[in-house]
Amino acid sequence: MTESNFFCSFGSPSKKSEVMAKKVTIYDIAREAGVGIGTISRVLNDHPSVTPETRKKVIEVAKRLNYQPHTYAQRLARRQSETISAVIPFFTNYFFIEVLRGVQDKISELGYDLVLYGVERPDQVEGYAARALQRGKVDGILFFSMKVPDKVLARLKETNLPIGLVDAVSPEFDSISVANAEGAYAATAHLLELGHQSVGMINAQPVSAPALERLQGYRRALERHGISFSDELVRIGRNTKQDGFNRDAGYEAMMEFVKMGSGMPKAFFVSSDIQAMGAISALSENGFRVPEDVALVGFDDIELARHMRLTTMRQPMFQMGVLAIERLVARMANPDMEILHTTFSPTLIVRESCGALTRNQN
Amino acid sequence: MTESNFFCSFGSPSKKSEVMAKKVTIYDIAREAGVGIGTISRVLNDHPSVTPETRKKVIEVAKRLNYQPHTYAQRLARRQSETISAVIPFFTNYFFIEVLRGVQDKISELGYDLVLYGVERPDQVEGYAARALQRGKVDGILFFSMKVPDKVLARLKETNLPIGLVDAVSPEFDSISVANAEGAYAATAHLLELGHQSVGMINAQPVSAPALERLQGYRRALERHGISFSDELVRIGRNTKQDGFNRDAGYEAMMEFVKMGSGMPKAFFVSSDIQAMGAISALSENGFRVPEDVALVGFDDIELARHMRLTTMRQPMFQMGVLAIERLVARMANPDMEILHTTFSPTLIVRESCGALTRNQN
DNA sequence: GCCGAATGCGGAAGGGTTTCCATCATTTTC
DNA sequence: GAAAATGATGGAAACCCTTCCGCATTCGGC
Known part of the structure; x- marks a missing residue:
């Protein structure tokens, strides 16, 4: 420019x-x-x-x-806004920052403006969507990590505005997401391959699609390794904040496992790093050391994970943000483009919590 | 038609x-x-x-x-943009999210739009400022946690656009900041009052104003407690990323202290939580336990701090964001308003790392 | 030296609102 | 009952730009 x-x-x-x-x-x-x-x-x-x-x-x-x-005179005359808006839940914290980073990077490279709508409570989504949908306001909208309410969905389809989903999937819009099942499979398989015969899972609320998919992957990993799945070994904390992806839920779930006594598994796949934090607290309060007594693998690779030496599944968040914008811009240029769904595979980041490192050293 | x-x-x-x-x-x-x-x-x-x-x-x-x-037709005719832009360094991570949360909360309450410019490298600031300054584009701009380059500063003064600074101070613009010296004083005093005779400090690069102010506070606390200040007891890691407010710098600085042998202080004020993380790693690698062997107090109260049981100085980030917008909007309404500088006092959050609590109390 | 094509340029027409002023209708006042 | 005040309304002008149409000039080809 x-x-x-x-x-x-x-x-x-x-x-x-x-x-x-x-x-x-x-x-x-x-x-x-x-x-x-x-x-x-x-x-x-x-x-x-x-x-x-x-x-x-x-x-x-x-x-x-x-x-x-004058920006707005230009936009009025040119009939385009050079603006993209992003509807992002703030509570995903590190995930959201990283994706946003990618989004911002690409957006400013292209000379667009980013209008941010940060969601704290699900009921805000509708209002934000309405604002973003104001005539001419934006050239495209990205929705992050959320199930778009049906009401909003209908309106989105009505306008012909390019829409993109990130960390969420819907048949009607382009989407960028993570292969949750695959990641969970890898995490669980990693523990199994370290020799654990019994691997528990701490899951989030099953209303969440990622939670469901991660459970799938966990289950499949067990099956492929010839171990039968047991309901007993999947626990969900009671705290439902953020669909159960929170520290307390992880703590509660692990406390339940601890109550099992000697039947408690010595390895766990935890469906998010933040839950793993809680789980680790519960363990240490009960005298279990990680990884000496219990092995853990998380999911997300949030910043904390590195500091906690947590083995986890990393999502390529920055890249997802970049691709989301690229995709959206492509659709703006060519609205009739076929709908595209891209899933990224998470990668296993081996740190200490799974016990693989100590094992190799011996 | x-x-x-x-x-x-x-x-x-x-x-x-x-x-x-x-x-x-x-x-x-x-x-x-x-x-x-x-x-x-x-x-x-x-x-x-x-x-x-x-x-x-x-x-x-x-x-x-x-x-x-039509949004832009309205904005053109009304001669106002109903938009505020925020120039924020992404690397401050949790700080930035929390402040942004407050900003977003207030902004959407007022019905404004937020245009976000996320800064990764200092040289981006100028470009972003230029974009935000485009005629009519925004009604006001907020700059976060950065020293605004002089070139940009001059430009900002020229336009009469309302400008606000958050976590930064300059005589010519409204600002919202944290009393760094005061916080550092409180942190250091806390350690002294726990009976420590020798308190070290891990600081960040002295090019950063907060680093300087925190050093001041540390120094004053020593003096008030009748302990003489010693250069020996202030260390700065070599890693200068983010002005030394990073994990590795904390690690390096603590390693230097460890090398002091028996002369090493048993209590430290660390100028940021993230550095404290590194410091803790360095300690544990050398067989020191926190808080049994060494007491630590950090600064910021980032999310990690809670999980690490780190005693620290909390900044009211959300509130700062809210106030920043309120102030900016007030100035839009009344451009001749006297320039206002507000400093928030950080509060001491006592957790385990300082040794003030026993383990069981949580 | 002529003709058609190419090129540079002016400005009206849009883009969609808000705002102000004149107009007209209705009340109010004396 | 006339004059004045009040209130609702229509629409031109302004906001500031882009785009398109058509004109004038230049250029190349023969």
């Missing part, structure tokens, strides 16, 4: 501040430069059919007058 | 979806309702001088036609 050209001019700053930011329009430039407004616009938008001399003169005048195009 | 209105009959939702969201303008409503466009605008903006019947009719028609005002 060319705005930056006008941003930083050479003239004496003291002088300029006296001039006082009077709103300069293309008409002013046109008059001053002795040309028509059409020409001004053409110069500023790098339209080819302008002679080099005219162009030079116009640019000179524009700079001298310290011209700044 | 407008014929579709005539085909658009009442009810029948199936029909509606076929009609396809044709852009409805106030002219369409005016024609349909048999009134002038001025009246439409008045109704939609709750202007008083419209009869109840007219109002009712207009609203009915607007609803029937599924009218949506």
Whole structure:
């Protein structure tokens, strides 16, 4: 873009501040430069059919007058907003930051603006969607980590606005997500392959799609390794905040396992790192050490995980953000593009909590 | 162009979806309702001088036609953007989320839009500022946790746009910050009052204002307790990422202390929680337990701190975000308002790392 | 030296609102 | 009952840009 050209001019700053930011329009430039407004616009938008001399003169005048195009007049006339909005639940914390990072990276590379709608409570989604859907407001919307309410879904389909889903899936929109089942499979398999015969799972609320998928993967891993699945070995904490993906739920679930006494598994796949934190607290309160007495594998690879030496499944969050924008922009350019669903595979990050490292050292 | 209105009959939702969201303008409503466009605008903006019947009719028609005002046409005509932009460094992680949460909360309460510019590298600031400064684009800008480059600063003063600083201070703009010195004082004093005669400090790079202020507070606490300050007892890690507020720097600094042998202090004030994480790793690698062998107090109260049982100074981040917006909006309403600087006092959160609590008390 | 094509350019017409002013209708006041 | 005040309304103008149409000029080819 060319705005930056006008941003930083050479003239004496003291002088300029006296001039006082009077709103300069293309008409002013046109008059001053002795040309028509059409020409001004053409110069500023790098339209080819302008002679080099005219162009030079116009640019000179524009700079001298310290011209700044009016964003909203441009957007109105161009019939596009150069804006993308993102509806993101704040409570996903680290996940959300990382994805947002990717989103922002790509968005600013493309010269778009990002309008952020941070969701604290599910009921806010509808209001935000309504705002984002205001006519002309944005060129596209990204929804993160949430089941879009049916009501909103219907409205989204009505408008022809490009929509993208991240960390969520719906047949009607492009989506970028993580292979939850596959990740859970890998995590569980890792524990099994370390020799554990009995692997428990701490899951989140089954209303959450990721929770369900992770359970699937866990189950499949057991089966492939010839171990029969048992309801007894899957526990869910009572705390339902964030669909059970919270620290206390992990604590509660592990406490239940501890109560099993000698029948308690010595290895666990925990459906999120944050739950694993709680689980570890519960363990240490009961005198179990990790990984010496109990092995754990989490899911997400949030920042804490590294500090806690937690073995976990990493989601390529930054990349997901980048791809989400790329996909959205592609759809803006070509609305009839076939709907695309991309799933990223999480990768196993081996740290200490699973016991694999200590084992190798011996 | 407008014929579709005539085909658009009442009810029948199936029909509606076929009609396809044709852009409805106030002219369409005016024609349909048999009134002038001025009246439409008045109704939609709750202007008083419209009869109840007219109002009712207009609203009915607007609803029937599924009218949506065009955001940018409004903003152009109203001469205001109903948008605030925030320039935030992403790397502050948890701090940034929490503040952003407060910002978002207030902003959406006020019906504004938030345009986010996430900074990864300092050199991006200038570009973002230029974008935010585009004529008419935003009604105000908030800068977070950064020293605004002089070049940009000059530019900001030139435009009369309301500007706010959060977690940073400059005489020319409103600011919301944290009393770093005071917090450092409290943290250090806490350790001293627990009976420690020798308290070390792990600091960040002195180019950072917060680092400097925290050092001040540490120093003052020592003095007030009749203990002389010693350069030896302040260490800074070599890793300069994020001005030294990073995990590795904390690790490195603590390693230096460990090398002191028996002269090593048994209590430390660490200038950020994230550095404290590194410090703890260094300690545990060298056989020191926290808090039995060494007491620590951090600063920030990031999420990790709770999980690590780290005693620390909490910054009221959410509130800071809320206040930042309130202040900015106040300045928009009254640009001649006196410049206001608000500092929040951090509060001491006592957990286990300082040794003040026994393990069982939690 | 002529003709058609190519090129540069001016400015009207849009884009969709808000706002202000004049107009007309209705009350109020004396 | 006339004059004045009040209130609702229509619509032009303004907000500031992009785009398109058509005109004028230049250029290349023969």
